[in-house]
Amino acid sequence: MADLIFSKRALRPLFCFFQKRGQAFFICFFLLLSSFVFAEGDPYKVAIRGVGDPTLRNVLELNSQLFGMQSHPPASAMSLRLRADGDIPQFMEVLHSYGYYSARVSFRIFEDEDPTYVIVDVEPGPVYTFSQVKISAPKHLSEEQQERIEIILNDTVSFKKLGFEMEKPALASQILDGEQKIIDQLIHSGYLFARVTKRLVVVDQTTKHVEVFFEVDPGRLIYFGEIEIEGLYKVSEEWIRQKVTMKTGTVYNPELVLETRRNLETTGLFVTIEIVNNEAASPEGYLPITIRLVEGKTHSISAGISYSTDESFGLAAGWENRNLRGLGETLSINGSANDIVQEASILYRKPDFRRQREDLVWQLQHRSEFLKSYDDRSTSLSATIERRLNRHLYYSWGLKLEALHTFQDGQQADYVLFSVPLRLKWTRSNNKYAPSHGYLLDLRFTPYTDLTESNHTFTVQRATGIYIFPIIGRDRLVGVAKVGLGFIAGPSTRRIPPSIRFYEGSYNGLRGYTYQTVSPLDGDGDPIGGRSLVLYSLETRLKLTNKFSFIPFFDAGNTYKAALPPIGAELLKSYGFGVSYLTVMGPVRIDLAIPCEPRKGLDKRFEVYFSLGATF
Numbered sequence: 223m224a225d226l227i228f229s230k231r232a233l234r235p236l237f238c239f240f241q242k243r244g245q246a247f248f249i250c251f252f253l254l255l256s257s258f259v260f261a262e263g264d265p266y267k268v269a270i271r272g273v274g275d276p277t278l279r280n281v282l283e284l285n286s287q288l289f290g291m292q293s294h295p296p297a298s299a300m301s302l303r304l305r306a307d308g309d310i311p312q313f314m315e316v317l318h319s320y321g322y323y324s325a326r327v328s329f330r331i332f333e334d335e336d337p338t339y340v341i342v343d344v345e346p347g348p349v350y351t352f353s354q355v356k357i358s359a360p361k362h363l364s365e366e367q368q369e370r371i372e373i374i375l376n377d378t379v380s381f382k383k384l385g386f387e388m389e390k391p392a393l394a395s396q397i398l399d400g401e402q403k404i405i406d407q408l409i410h411s412g413y414l415f416a417r418v419t420k421r422l423v424v425v426d427q428t429t430k431h432v433e434v435f436f437e438v439d440p441g442r443l444i445y446f447g448e449i450e451i452e453g454l455y456k457v458s459e460e461w462i463r464q465k466v467t468m469k470t471g472t473v474y475n476p477e478l479v480l481e482t483r484r485n486l487e488t489t490g491l492f493v494t495i496e497i498v499n500n501e502a503a504s505p506e507g508y509l510p511i512t513i514r515l516v517e518g519k520t521h522s523i524s525a526g527i528s529y530s531t532d533e534s535f536g537l538a539a540g541w542e543n544r545n546l547r548g549l550g551e552t553l554s555i556n557g558s559a560n561d562i563v564q565e566a567s568i569l570y571r572k573p574d575f576r577r578q579r580e581d582l583v584w585q586l587q588h589r590s591e592f593l594k595s596y597d598d599r600s601t602s603l604s605a606t607i608e609r610r611l612n613r614h615l616y617y618s619w620g621l622k623l624e625a626l627h628t629f630q631d632g633q634q635a636d637y638v639l640f641s642v643p644l645r646l647k648w649t650r651s652n653n654k655y656a657p658s659h660g661y662l663l664d665l666r667f668t669p670y671t672d673l674t675e676s677n678h679t680f681t682v683q684r685a686t687g688i689y690i691f692p693i694i695g696r697d698r699l700v701g702v703a704k705v706g707l708g709f710i711a712g713p714s715t716r717r718i719p720p721s722i723r724f725y726e727g728s729y730n731g732l733r734g735y736t737y738q739t740v741s742p743l744d745g746d747g748d749p750i751g752g753r754s755l756v757l758y759s760l761e762t763r764l765k766l767t768n769k770f771s772f773i774p775f776f777d778a779g780n781t782y783k784a785a786l787p788p789i790g791a792e793l794l795k796s797y798g799f800g801v802s803y804l805t806v807m808g809p810v811r812i813d814l815a816i817p818c819e820p821r822k823g824l825d826k827r828f829e830v831y832f833s834l835g836a837t838f
Contacts, residue, residue, distance in 0.1 A: 265295050266302060266338040273344050278320055285312045288340060299333055306331065306340060313344065319394035322346040323425045323432070351389045352396075353431035357404060360419060360439050371408075371440050392432035397423065401436060408440050412473035414509070415441035444474040447508035453515040457491055458548040464574060465489070468511060484613075485578070486515070489550045493518040520545035528560070530729075531830045533737060536560030549573075562737065565589040579610045583620075593738050594824070595749035596630040596720035606643070616647045630720045631744060637719050638673040651690065655808045656763075656771070658697035662688040670712075670722070680712025682722060699764050706731065706757035711785055715742075715753055723751025724781040729831040731757050732779045734796030734815035736825050741781045747823055752781030756793070763802070773800040773811070794819060798828070810834050 384400035408416035420437035465485035494516035538558035606620030651660025727735035761775030800813035
C-alpha cells in the first residue's frame with residue numbers, strides 16, 4: 223500500500239486557496255484526506271488492564287475509538303497510535319466521572335504481534351469521596367429573597383436527598399442528579415423558572431475529597447393565574463372545575479397540574495387533555511393556564527364471544543352511556559351467558575358523590591349458576607361507596623340485599639341475605655400491563671344476616687396478596703408470587719348458602735381443576751363447598767421479545783370444612799405454562815394447566831384458559 227507524503231511547500235498553495243475560497247473547500251479537502259487516513263489496514267486486538275470493575279470497563283470500551291472502530295483498522299501504525307492517543311482524554315473524562323481524579327492512562331502497541339496488539343494501561347488510583355455540598359443564591363438578590371431561598375433548600379434538600387453520601391465515591395452522575403433535584407425542589411415551591419447559574423467542583427488532591435458548590439437563581443415566585451377551559455361540548459364545565467386542583471392566586475406547583483390531569487383522565491370522557499401556559503407570567507407573577515379538552519364518544523355498544531374448556535362457549539353484550547346529564551354519570555346494561563353462568567345487570571355510577579374521588583354505585587343484578595356442586599338463582603340490589611384515597615389505596619363499603627334460591631344434594635333452600643361488603647385494596651406497580659416489580663394487598667370482609675326464619679349471621683373474610691419481583695435484569699425474567707386465604711365464621715357449613723361457600727378451580731384459583739369443584743366432597747363425591755381456603759401460586763414471566771412472554775407456573779391449594787385451614791392439611795397441586803402477547807388493550811394470554819392429582823369423575827387431563835387485561 224502506497225504512502226502519501228505532503229511537504230510544507232506542497233501544502234502552501236492549498237492554504238492560500240482556503241483563505242480565498244473559504245471554509246467549504248477545507249471541509250471537502252478534509253473528507254478527501256479522511257478517505258486515505260481511515261482506509262482499512264491490518265487488523266488489531268485491544269485490551270484494557272488495571273480495571274477490575276466490569277461496569278467501569280464497559281463504559282470505557284463504549285467511549286473508546288480503539289474498541290468502537292476495531293472492525294475498521296487504520297491504514298498505518300501511525301494512524302493506530304493517533305487513534306490510541308485520542309482515547310486518552312475520553313478515558314480520563316470517564317475515570318473522573320467515577321471519582322478517580324488522580325487516574326493515569328497510557329498505552330502500549332506491540333507491532334510484532336500478529337495481529338497487532340494494543341494494551342491500554344489504566345491506573346485508577348484512589349476513589350475520591352464527597353465531603354461538602356453548598357447551595358447559595360446570587361448576590362444580586364435582596365437579602366430577604368436570599369433568606370427565603372436558603373430556607374426552602376435547607377428545609378427540603380438535605381445532603382442525602384440530593385443523592386450525595388458522605389465519604390462515598392464522588393460520581394459525576396450524582397452531581398448532575400443533585401443539580402436537577404435542586405431545580406425540581408424550587409419548581410415545586412413555586413419558582414417555575416429556577417436555574418443553576420454556577421456549578422463548581424473542587425477536588426482536593428491532598429485529602430482526596432470533593433466539594434460541590436451550586437449557585438441558584440430562583441427567578442420570580444409564580445402563582446396560578448386565570449384558569450380557562452376550552453373544548454367542552456356535552457360535559458358540564460362546573461363539574462370539570464371541581465376536578466381542577468389548581469386554584470387562581472395559589473403558588474404554582476407542578477404536582478397540582480399532574481393531579482388535575484389524572485382527575486380528568488379518570489373520567490374517561492376525553493380523548494385529548496392538554497394543560498398549557500401559552501402566555502408569559504404577569505409582572506406580579508401570575509401565570510395564566512389553559513386546559514384544552516377534546517370530548518370522546520359517550521355511548522358504546524359491546525359484544526363478544528369467549529371459550530374455555532371449563533365454561534365452553536359464551537356470549538356477552540352491553541350498552542353504556544358514560545355522561546348522563548353532563549356530569550360523568552354512567553349507566554350500563556350488560557348480559558352474558560355460557561353453559562354454566564348466565565347473568566344480567568344494570569349499573570349506575572355517580573362520580574364525586576360527596577367529594578372528589580368518591581363514587582356511588584347502584585347495581586341491580588340477576589344471576590343463574592348451574593355447577594357440579596349446586597344450582598343457584600339470585601337477584602340482588604346493592605349500593606356501594608367507592609373511595610380512592612390516592613393512586614395506590616382504595617376502599618369501599620356498601621349495603622346489599624339478595625334473594626337466593628339454591629338446589630344442592632336434592633334439597634332446595636331459599637334465603638334472603640342482607641350484607642355490608644367492606645373492601646380495602648392497596649396496590650403499586652411500575653407498569654399496569656406488564657409490571658416487573660410491584661405488589662397488591664386485597665382485603666374483603668362481609669358480614670351477612672339471613673332474614674328468613676333461620677335468622678342467623680355469619681361473616682366471610684378473604685385476603686389476597688401478590689408480590690412481583692425481577693429475577694434477571696430489569697424485566698427479562700420476572701417472578702410473581704401469590705397467596706390467598708379465606709375464612710367463614712358462623713354456623714355450620716349446611717346453614718351457609720352454597721353459593722357463599724368457598725370453591726376453587728378457575729383461572730384465578732388453582733388452575734387445571736374443574737371449575738368451582740375444589741372443595742370438601744360428600745359421600746357421592748360431589749363438592750359441597752368449604753368454610754376456609756388456602757391458595758399458593760408461583761409463576762415466572764420470561765420476556766422473549768418486547769411483545770411475547772413465556773410464563774411457566776405452579777399452583778397449590780385447597781378448601782376445607784373447618785373455619786380455619788387445618789395444619790398440614792392436604793394441598794392439591796397443578797402446573798402448566800402460558801404465552802402472553804402485549805397489545806394496546808393489555809396482555810392477551812393463553813394458559814394450559816395440568817392437575818397433578820386429577821380426581822376421578824371430576825377433573826380432565828388439562829384445562830385451557832384465555833384472558834385479556836392487566837396483571838392486577
